[in-house]
Amino acid sequence: GIQVEQSPPDLILQEGANSTLRCNFSDSVNNLQWFHQNPWGQLINLFYIPSGTKQNGRLSATTVATERYSLLYISSSQTTDSGVYFCAVPLREAAGNKLTFGGGTRVLVKP
Amino acid sequence: NAGVTQTPKFRVLKTGQSMTLLCAQDMNHEYMYWYRQDPGMGLRLIHYSVGEGTTAKGEVPDGYNVSRLKKQNFLLGLESAAPSQTSVYFCASSYSILQAYTRNQPQHFGDGTRLSIL
Numbered sequence: 001g002i003q004v005e006q007s008p009p010d011l012i013l014q015e016g017a018n019s020t021l022r023c024n025f026s027d028s029v030n031n032l033q034w035f036h037q038n039p040w041g042q043l044i045n046l047f048y049i050p051s052g053t054k055q056n057g058r059l060s061a062t063t064v065a066t067e068r069y070s071l072l073y074i075s076s077s078q079t080t081d082s083g084v085y086f087c088a089v090p091l092r093e094a095a096g097n098k099l100t101f102g103g104g105t106r107v108l109v110k111p
Numbered sequence: 112n113a114g115v116t117q118t119p120k121f122r123v124l125k126t127g128q129s130m131t132l133l134c135a136q137d138m139n140h141e142y143m144y145w146y147r148q149d150p151g152m153g154l155r156l157i158h159y160s161v162g163e164g165t166t167a168k169g170e171v172p173d174g175y176n177v178s179r180l181k182k183q184n185f186l187l188g189l190e191s192a193a194p195s196q197t198s199v200y201f202c203a204s205s206y207s208i209l210q211a212y213t214r215n216q217p218q219h220f221g222d223g224t225r226l227s228i229l
Contacts, residue, residue: 042222042223045220088154098156103152104152
């Protein structure tokens with residue numbers, strides 16, 4: 001199956017700093033999702049981004065499908081950005097739209 | 112709009128007991144999924160369904176059964192709970208692949224069920 005690797009595994013930021021999270025995948029994909037899992041365990045959809053760049057407030061994401069990676073940018077980080085960030089891509093089978101998750105990047109933003 | 116609702120939110124079981132987790136979605140999604148998340152890891156797919164009355168195995172199906180009798184509901188059953196099944200369980204739903212392309216919609220997740228097996 002497809003392999004999804006995220007880096008770095010852990011990230012500690014000072015409030016106000018910028019950062020880039022990376023997601024590499026081993027096969028071509030037709031969509032990719034970024035999630036934020038908050039400290040209460042809830043999974044929040046951030047981006048659905050098969051290719052190109054999208055922005056939502058202080059967050060933006062870029063997927064370069066031909067080179068099999070996606071980047072998540074966090075600008076002017078806030079303590080509420082703390083949590084785990086996951087990227088996920090679908091398996092290639094025709095039936096279903098099943099996601100394979102990366103191991104996550106654990107982000108701690110210090111005040 | 113409730114989205115994806117999971118019940119219960121927390122449960123503690125003894126080894127060998129059985130239980131059923133319920134997932135309900137109100138978005139008329141064709142596809143539904145059950146994932147589990149172990150500490151420090153990403154989510155792994157247990158079972159999924161591409162429509163009412165159909166189910167299929169995911170990455171880690173052993174020890175679980177599922178049913179999709181109604182389009183809006185997807186049940187996950189543990190027949191004989193084991194400590195290795197202690198985890199957080201997430202349900203998700205989405206449009207079909209064709210709908211996803213045309214509507215550009217992602218998978219939507221519930222808030223999770225924390226299950227402990229003693």
